[in-house]
Amino acid sequence: MIRRIKFHARKFVTLLQKEGLDSRRAAAAVFLGIFIGIVPIYGFQTLAAVGVALLFRLNAPLTVAATFINNPLLLPLIIFSSVELGCFLWTGSFQPLNLAALVATRTHINREQLFIWAIGSVALGVLVGGVGAAITAIVVHLYPRASDNPALGARVRFVNAMFSQCTRMVRGFVQWKLRLDRVFELLAAENLGSGTVVDLGCGYGITLCFAACDDNRRRLVGCDLDARRIAVARQALGTLNADLTAADIRHFELPTAELILILDVLHYLPAAEQPILLKRCGSALAPNGLLIFRVPDRDFGLRSAISMALERLIFACEGNGFRPQMLSVAEYRSALQNANLQLEERRFQNHLPLSHVLFVARKPLAEAG
Secondary structure, three states, rough: HHHHHHHHHHHHHHHHHHOOOOOHHHHHHHHHHHHHHHHOOOHHHHHHHHHHHHHHOOOOHHHHHHHHHHHOHHHHHHHHHHHHHHHHHHOOOOOOOHHHHHHHHHHHHHHHHHHHHHHHHHHHHHHHHHHHHHHHHHHHHHHHOOOOOHHHHHHHHHHHHHHOOOOHHHHHHHHHHHOOOOHHHHHHHOOOOOOOOEEEEOOOHHHHHOOOOOOOOOOOEEEOOOHHHHHHHHHHHHOOEEEEOOOOOOOOOOOOOEEEEEOOHHHHHOHHHHHHHHHHHHHEEEEEEEEEEEEOOOOOOHHHHHHHHHHHHHHHHHHHOOOOOOOOHHHHHHHHHHHEEEEEEEEOOOOOOOEEEEEEEEEEEHHHO
């Protein structure tokens, strides 16, 4: 039964995407579908949903699906809420319902009661439809669609497939990480090369897997302090050429690499040790190799404050007494220049209210001589 539900759910999502699913039109489709499902036009709801979808050029399957809010389980609650809301709008107070009143309405509904039900259902449809539209807009906006970015879509599907045999919790984390973290959009736009990839603080190995999409034979090297996450990464990346170790990045021996990644890890180190690690990475890079690392942006107003607060909360939960130490952009820039790397800085906002700076540093070819 569960497999059949999943199969039909995938078919439905595929149908939705074929008809187009941008956030504004999806939100409008859900709003109108829920509204039609709540107002008492029983017997004509599907026809009305198809009609408004064609009239406003909305996603018809999604509009019709939203009318299913009117189902046997929710119908009593919808009618009760409509009547109560209608009473409040018409009389200024909610109507206390008792068993005798409910029994009486089964055999006779006067015009006033019908009117109260009607205006209440319209108001309830607007309220519930608005909530559903807002949730839909957020979900569709966060969902990475292959049609929007084919390179990103291919890599996302590859990573999800590699983690498909992991536990449900890990699969869910990976899926939402790929949806919410815009760093993967930026990485998909980069030429990630074909040589050895090193990820310092690799966690579950998501980014290593992301980089291996175009060539699953390339060497993947990763380390992380969390041995449990390394065990999961070894399971997920077991068919790839991956060498994963539970180790401290400060003492990890770096191989010659075409790509080195340090995402959300560098500020775990004391301030004095961060330039030292960046210099080591620069020395380990092959000519024309890339060093890509990310740190929270300290200079982006409210989003920066939220990012910094979140980082401090994470450190506090770990209970090691250490506070995140983010250097200024100028200090990171100076450290990379001292390592003889050519630098690009990319400030970006995540789908969540967080802001980061992505540093993309390249080792010049001239240094090979």
